[in-house]
Amino acid sequence: MRFRRIEAGLLGDWQPVGDGVSELRVDCGSGCRHYYTLGGQVVVIRLCDSDKSGQQRAINHERELAKSISKTRDFLEENGFCPSDNGVTQ
Numbered sequence: 001m002r003f004r005r006i007e008a009g010l011l012g013d014w015q016p017v018g019d020g021v022s023e024l025r026v027d028c029g030s031g032c033r034h035y036y037t038l039g040g041q042v043v044v045i046r047l048c049d050s051d052k053s054g055q056q057r058a059i060n061h062e063r064e065l066a067k068s069i070s071k072t073r074d075f076l077e078e079n080g081f082c083p084s085d086n087g088v089t090q
Contacts, residue, residue: 035062
């Protein structure tokens, strides 16, 4: 259900955690978080998530992944392998 709402642009309970990474907070007993970054009009949600006890470790990991995604995207765009964002997702 949550991912359907995200597809509609309704992120719900979220907050930025730095370096282009934000977290979606899930209302459950363990304080589950899902981390994501934005690529133009695309939300990239990674499979890494955490509860409150592993939060800082997961955030640091996600920041590194966001940098890698950004570098890869820049390389692909510079070399004509992917079009710039035009609002259409494939």
